[in-house]
Amino acid sequence: MATPTLDPSSSEAKVKAIPSPKRAPARQALHYRLVLTLYRVFAIAVLYLVLTGILTYAFVMGFYAVSSSWAAPVILSASDEKSLDFRQKLVTSQQTIEDLKVDTQKLNTGLAEMTKHRTALLALEPQLQSAIARERKHNLATGPELATLDQQKQADNQKTQKVLAQLKELESNINKDLAAGLITKGDAASQLSALNQAQGNYTDSKIAEVLLTDNVLDKTTTGTGSLDILVKQAELRSEVAQLDIAISVAQKQLHEESQQIDRLRQAIATAKQSPYFLNASGGQTLYFAFVPYNNQASAVAGKPIYDCYLNMVLCRNVGTVKQVFVGEENATHPIFKTALRGFLIQMDLSHAESAKSQTVFLGRKPLFF
Amino acid sequence: MAPILLWLIMVLCLLISVVKYLMGVILRLSSPRAKAKKDYAYQPTVSVLMPCFNEGKAVYETIESISQSNYPGDKFEIIAQDDCSVDDSYEWMLKAQRDFPNTRIRTGRNEVNSGKARTVCNALQLSAAEIIISIDSDCIFHPDAIRELTACFAEPNMGSVGGRVGVRNPNDSIITSIQTIIYFSAFQLYKIPENYTRSVCCISGCLFAIRRELLLQIEPAIRARNWFGIPVNQGEDRFLTHQTLLRGYGTYINNDALCWTTVPNTLSVLFKQQLRWRRSIVRDFFFTLKTLPQHVWKLHPNTVFTLVLVPLGALVGFLVAVTALTSDPLAWVGPMPLVTALGVAAILSWVVKKYSAREALAHPLAFGAYVAWSLVSSLFLTPLALCTMDSADWGTRTKEQQAEEQKEGGVALGNTNS
Numbered sequence: 001m002a003t004p005t006l007d008p009s010s011s012e013a014k015v016k017a018i019p020s021p022k023r024a025p026a027r028q029a030l031h032y033r034l035v036l037t038l039y040r041v042f043a044i045a046v047l048y049l050v051l052t053g054i055l056t057y058a059f060v061m062g063f064y065a066v067s068s069s070w071a072a073p074v075i076l077s078a079s080d081e082k083s084l085d086f087r088q089k090l091v092t093s094q095q096t097i098e099d100l101k102v103d104t105q106k107l108n109t110g111l112a113e114m115t116k117h118r119t120a121l122l123a124l125e126p127q128l129q130s131a132i133a134r135e136r137k138h139n140l141a142t143g144p145e146l147a148t149l150d151q152q153k154q155a156d157n158q159k160t161q162k163v164l165a166q167l168k169e170l171e172s173n174i175n176k177d178l179a180a181g182l183i184t185k186g187d188a189a190s191q192l193s194a195l196n197q198a199q200g201n202y203t204d205s206k207i208a209e210v211l212l213t214d215n216v217l218d219k220t221t222t223g224t225g226s227l228d229i230l231v232k233q234a235e236l237r238s239e240v241a242q243l244d245i246a247i248s249v250a251q252k253q254l255h256e257e258s259q260q261i262d263r264l265r266q267a268i269a270t271a272k273q274s275p276y277f278l279n280a281s282g283g284q285t286l287y288f289a290f291v292p293y294n295n296q297a298s299a300v301a302g303k304p305i306y307d308c309y310l311n312m313v314l315c316r317n318v319g320t321v322k323q324v325f326v327g328e329e330n331a332t333h334p335i336f337k338t339a340l341r342g343f344l345i346q347m348d349l350s351h352a353e354s355a356k357s358q359t360v361f362l363g364r365k366p367l368f369f
Numbered sequence: 370m371a372p373i374l375l376w377l378i379m380v381l382c383l384l385i386s387v388v389k390y391l392m393g394v395i396l397r398l399s400s401p402r403a404k405a406k407k408d409y410a411y412q413p414t415v416s417v418l419m420p421c422f423n424e425g426k427a428v429y430e431t432i433e434s435i436s437q438s439n440y441p442g443d444k445f446e447i448i449a450q451d452d453c454s455v456d457d458s459y460e461w462m463l464k465a466q467r468d469f470p471n472t473r474i475r476t477g478r479n480e481v482n483s484g485k486a487r488t489v490c491n492a493l494q495l496s497a498a499e500i501i502i503s504i505d506s507d508c509i510f511h512p513d514a515i516r517e518l519t520a521c522f523a524e525p526n527m528g529s530v531g532g533r534v535g536v537r538n539p540n541d542s543i544i545t546s547i548q549t550i551i552y553f554s555a556f557q558l559y560k561i562p563e564n565y566t567r568s569v570c571c572i573s574g575c576l577f578a579i580r581r582e583l584l585l586q587i588e589p590a591i592r593a594r595n596w597f598g599i600p601v602n603q604g605e606d607r608f609l610t611h612q613t614l615l616r617g618y619g620t621y622i623n624n625d626a627l628c629w630t631t632v633p634n635t636l637s638v639l640f641k642q643q644l645r646w647r648r649s650i651v652r653d654f655f656f657t658l659k660t661l662p663q664h665v666w667k668l669h670p671n672t673v674f675t676l677v678l679v680p681l682g683a684l685v686g687f688l689v690a691v692t693a694l695t696s697d698p699l700a701w702v703g704p705m706p707l708v709t710a711l712g713v714a715a716i717l718s719w720v721v722k723k724y725s726a727r728e729a730l731a732h733p734l735a736f737g738a739y740v741a742w743s744l745v746s747s748l749f750l751t752p753l754a755l756c757t758m759d760s761a762d763w764g765t766r767t768k769e770q771q772a773e774e775q776k777e778g779g780v781a782l783g784n785t786n787s
Binding site: 028029032033035036039040042043044046047050053054057061335336337338 | 597598599691694695696697698699748752753755756757758759
């Protein structure tokens with residue numbers, strides 16, 4: 001490729017100023033001047049606006065970094081999810097209390113019945129003991145006597161038996177006499193009848209002896225009758241013991257349920273202190289505000305509330321702090337958009353529109369005007 | 370609706386940026402087309418135009434670095450044009466002319482202060498070379514810089530070629546550390562997809578090479594630039610690049626053509642520089658919108674999106690920042706932006722250390738402060754730029770500043786930025 005060299009002549013040159021582009025025609029120059037003037041006015045206005053905006057922004061940032069009296073109004077709608085949830089839980093709790101009340105009433109009634117029954121059973125025990133003692137005492141007294149009598153009876157019966165053996169011989173003699181015609185039939189019948197009667201008496205006497213022996217056995221030894229009584233006594237005691245257990249369980253349950261009722265009542269009482277309960281209760285419009293913990297000192301019931309233009313100036317009193325709620329709330333900083341921990345207060349507002357302000361101030365005007 | 374639109378634009382801009390950075394990495398590693406075909410045998414005549422205003426001794430150092438170029442001495446010249454500096458810049462130019470006789474150095478001086486763009490045009494009058502390289506008068510150039518730039522013009526459709534601008538003072542302060550990372554990533558990654566389509570949207574004015582005939586075509590437009598009658602003398606590099614693209618030529622950044630600039634090391638100077646750049650971006654954006662059909666018709670879609678959405682992002686960035694600050698003021702001080710910035714810093718500072726040891730950062734995590742700067746930038750720069758479009762103030766060095774310095778301590782010979 002051909003590459004020419006440079007001309008090595010002059011090494012220094014003065015360059016005349018190239019004339020500026022031809023001046024614009026007068027009309028265009030006027031147009032330019034007009035546009036430039038407008039542009040400059042607009043530019044100065046914009047720059048001052050930007051500068052003012054930046055300074056204001058920086059001041060707002062600084063102000064909210066150090067302010068300890070601001071609160072952020074919160075509007076809780078009737079259909080607020082938390083309020084509805086709160087209300088639902090409240091209704092459920094109240095229903096539970098009612099159920100528990102019915103339960104405790106039933107338990108109380110049952111407990112009274114069981115106690116009454118137990119008392120009745122316990123009353124039987126001494127009577128039974130007394131009867132047993134009395135009977136034992138009686139047996140101790142009559143037993144030996146009967147035993148003696150039983151022995152006498154046995155001896156008597158043995159004697160009678162011997163006599164009866166002789167009577168059989170007599171009966172034979174009667175029959176012989178009758179057959180021999182020594183005696184009439186009538187006499188024979190009368191004599192035989194007397195013999196039978198004597199036999200019958202002996203049988204009766206034997207029965208009496210057996211009964212007496214039996215009776216003596218009853219009174220001198222522990223028989224099934226006594227055992228029956230002991231079983232009954234044991235059953236009575238068992239029933240009392242079971243009743244004791246049932247009463248104890250019922251009392252415990254009653255205590256538990258009573259405590260649960262107390263706890264639920266306490267919970268409901270606490271819940272009634274919540275802004276969400278107040279909101280859920282409906283009725284009049286309520287105004288709340290979030291207060292970060294850093295500003296806690298300013299949140300005192302009765303303190304005035306100020307609403308300001310541009311979030312800090314030309315403030316006016318718009319109401320007072322009505323109530324301070326204790327429950328913790330989380331919210332976003334209205335300016336810095338960072339997460340904050342704090343609590344809610346209820347505001348008594350005379351200017352409802354202040355509830356829509358980004359921030360309000362508690363206690364005093366933030367910049368004294 | 371409006372906030373959604375704002376967020377949509379912001380997301381698009383971010384997406385474009387992220388995609389461009391990722392594409393930059395991918396293309397660097399995979400595509401040879403991302404690099405221009407260079408022909409070092411092609412050695413056209415070159416004029417290095419160096420406009421200068423109140424740069425003092427830095428001018429001398431700049432000329433010295435150019436004179437050490439390994440480009441054939443008979444093929445290049447330096448044309449230093451002083452824009453009526455009130456300091457001793459012109460004297461330093463003359464001294465350089467005397468001290469480096471092996472290099473053809475021509476000096477000139479405007480009759481009236483005209484601004485950088487017109488000073489370049491004035492210097493152009495003295496040149497007859499095929500390739501014009503416009504440089505900043507406070508930069509130091511690598512000896513290969515001219516050779517690398519001209520080699521890219523072997524591609525017949527190449528209109529303008531830029532070099533990679535490195536930071537001379539990476540460890541002056543946190544501010545310079547941040548700029549080091551941004552400069553490095555911008556040249557080494559962000560502009561690579563643009564390189565791929567030969568449609569870099571802004572070639573840095575620190576090292577800008579252009580075909581002479583193309584510059585001559587654009588020159589009247591440069592001179593005619595005005596804002597309702599007020600001459601515009603800022604953002605000539607962006608304007609030149611844009612005009613190159615619109616004339617159907619390709620633009621390219623050759624990262625092997627190196628120069629080193631001193632970046633602002635105080636917040637106020639950085640702010641003024643960024644404000645000037647933001648004005649250029651806004652002005653360029655308005656121009657793009659005004660001629661959008663022409664852009665859509667002629668340019669690569671990647672270029673159109675970059676030209677439209679990135680400045681749009683800067684414009685709506687203000688509104689997004691305001692929205693973010695009012696809806697969640699402390700979000701920007703949260704861990705995510707900082708962690709992201711630190712992550713980027715850690716990776717990029719390692720890359721900088723590996724591939725550009727001269728720019729190695731002493732405190733790479735200082736880039737975390739970029740989070741705060743991006744907020745300042747979004748909040749202040751765009752509205753201020755929009756409201757000062759009529760300003761011709763260069764910002765980083767004014768006559769008044771210089772006069773004050775002279776009153777205080779005689780002639781200032783310190784290095785300054787353009």
